[in-house]
Amino acid sequence: MARTYAIGDIHGALLALQQIIAKINPQPGDKLIFLGDYVDGWSQSAGVISYLMELEQQCDCIFLKGNHDAWCESWLAGEKPDNVWLFHGGISTVESYEPLSDAERTRHLDFYSRMLKYHIDEQNRLFIHAGFASLHGPDFERYEKNYMWDRTLWEMAVGLNPRIRKTDLRFPKRLRLFSEIFIGHTPTINYGISEPMKAANVWNVDTGAAFTGRLSALNIDTKKYFQSDVVRTLYPQEKGRNQY
Secondary structure, eight states, X not given: OOOEEEEOOOTXXXXXXXXXXXXXXXXXXXXXXXXXXXXXXXTTHHHHHHHHHHHHTTSEEEEBOOHHHHHHHHHHTTOOOXXXXXXXXXXXXXXXXXXXXXXXXXXXXXXXXXXXXEEEOTTOEEEESSOOOOTTOGGGOSOTHHHHHOOHHHHHHHHXXXXXXXXXXXXXXXXXXXXXEEEOSSOGGGGTOOSOEEETTEEEOOOOTTTTSOOEEEETTTOOEEEOSOHHHHSTTOOGGGGO
């Protein structure tokens, strides 16, 4: 039976990503949905993008764009580096790109430009890096930054009384629009949880790989998951985003 995995925020941790892919061992028919934030943090951001571009040739992959990816894309396109970006992991990303030729950077820039804002599958499951604010869904979102930055969707789900079911009129309209929602962006370790975390009908797959957590891949049907080693143990001479 074909499997679909949602994979959380990688943040430059190529070694963790390689562990996850080895554990999944993708087979023909499987699908990998990456929830964004491939760069910024550990030292191999450019390597992560190169690896994903190779993986795309071998597997059925969907790549969503995160806020950190948008920052990097703007820089690769020639814009002045955003100081907020540099402070929040961008410096390590810039350094990772130093060995790449202009042609390689152009190929990477094309890859960033092809990343999706969100994806909705045939079972009405939404995959998005952060969230959306429109009560009518992401198709009607007025502010594109919300796809990559919004935390209110997740905060709403976390704050909802678990006894309130989807059929209850008190269940938030934004959450009712989809059977399930899969996001990254906000590390579950902020809530003391090191595994993929469910709140209402929202699954958060960012398990803090950029900081003190692991990279995770969640089977969206069975809800079984794979995790890498604690990422900072894979990069013992680095701090990742723990220094920011």
